[in-house]
Amino acid sequence: MKDTDVVRAAEFIGAELPREAWPHWNQGWPRESEAALLDAIFSSRAAYGTPKTGVRAVVDRWRTHRSVAAGEHLDSLSALAAFTDRGDELATILGNRQRVPGNYFTKAEGAARAAKALADAGCRCGADVEDTEGLRSAVVSVPGLGPRTFETLVFLSGKLTATSIDLLARFATEASSSEELLSSTDAAELLVAVAEHLDVDVPTLTHAAWRYQRTAEQPRRSKKSTTPPAADPLAETA
Known part of the structure; x- marks a missing residue:
């Protein structure tokens, strides 16, 4: 990996x-399946927010409800699944009544339903989250949740699917101004070198890069209004 590629990517x-x-700029939610699922659902078609607003505020409120201190793990999907028939109560706890795409129900209820579907499929904690057809089907069986939600869940759980690896390769290619698409190996080497250059750990840089590229590549939704509001660069779709 050339030093010039690293500098160019860092710039x-x-x-x-x-x-x-x-x-x-964080590592996502490895070993915190509850937080990963909440993030995957609540970041869909919404501004991500700051550490005290948006998605992270939802996770913090859930952490407080669960009496799980920072440094401990929100890692039992059964805790969210317990609210499958109490979606309104969960929405109150989370302080958020946004609805899933399609307006079927609140994202809180969607999270509870997805947690139950995952648990029923044998996925009960972060260690169980894998890119399998069974778990993918469990998530997308919930109205309003799609493949992007599942991809986000897997990635935030610290796992890389083939889709995520390809996405990171495209990011590294653009960041380094390479004229040819970098291989997954070269992309990984570049991210490691850039992380060292920026004095940040590799999982944190990988998470920031993955979110950036996914947001940059997402299809633009059509607007009903003839004068649509400015696009929110932090919004993500399911």
């Missing part, structure tokens, strides 16, 4: 997803 990151503005 790209500083300009396009600076740490002072891009809210995804």
Whole structure:
């Protein structure tokens, strides 16, 4: 890996997803399946927010309800699944009544239903989250939740699917201004080198890069209004 590629990629990151503005400079939610599922659902078609607003506020309220201190793990999907028939109560606990795409029900109820579907499929904690057809089907069986929700859950749980690996390769290619698509191996090597250059751990940089590229590539939703509001760069779709 050339030093010039590393510097170029670091400059790209500083300009396009600076740490002072891009809210995804963290490791995601490895070993915290409850938080990962909440994030995957509540970040759909919504501004991610700050550490005290948006998605992270939802996770913090759930952590408080569960009496799980920071440093401990929110890692039992059965806790969310227990609210399958109490969606309104869960929405009150989470302080958020946004609805899933399609307006079927609240995201809180969607999270509870997804947790139950995953648990019924044998996935009860972060260690059980894998890119399998069974777990994918469990998530997308919930109205309003789609493959992107499942991909986010897997990624936030610390796992890389083939889709995520390809996405990171495209990010590394753009960041380094490579004329050819980097291989997954070269992309991984570049991210490791850039992380060292920026003095940040590799999982944190990988999470920030993955979120950036996924947001950049998402299809633009059509607007009913002839004068649509400015696009929110932090919004993600299911």
